[in-house]
Amino acid sequence: MQTRFQGQYHGAALQAFIRGLGHAKSLTEQILRSHGLERIDAEEWYDLNTARSIYYTIGKQVGERSLHAVGLQMIEAAPFPPEVKDVRSVLASLDAAYHMNVRGNEIGSISCSFEDDRSAAVVFATPFPCALNRGIVQGCAKKFVPAALLEHGAGCVDDGSPSCTYFVTW
16 A cells, blocks of 8 residues: 555545444544544545545454445445436446545546446456455445345455456346
């Protein structure tokens, strides 16, 4: 996580970590304090590196399962526009949603290609940990198809790859 990014992360999205770890209030307070924050304001924008550090801290201190739960929580709380009405449209909208919550230069992107009527490849080339991204993709798919499956492709951002590819079937 040595790379520094120039950008900002929206507070409403960052609040997902608080919801995802809601059972551990003292832990969330400790993580916030360790990043120089008292609380997260949903209307504010935060330094992208601070947001990244918070997510990586959760992964290290609490584990990937909890970080995955934070990604799922982002989707549970996210409002969807009316045109997002099925798994295809939600996966296709991930990059637009990402750019609504992360702003700046060279912040990465999310691409989605559909293999056929019941599968997609989603590529996260973002500065965030794999478990968080996996939770986001899985949460999107399961919102519309509870039995959707997710498989991780070759290469992982956690191991230094520039992206993670997730294969989703439903």
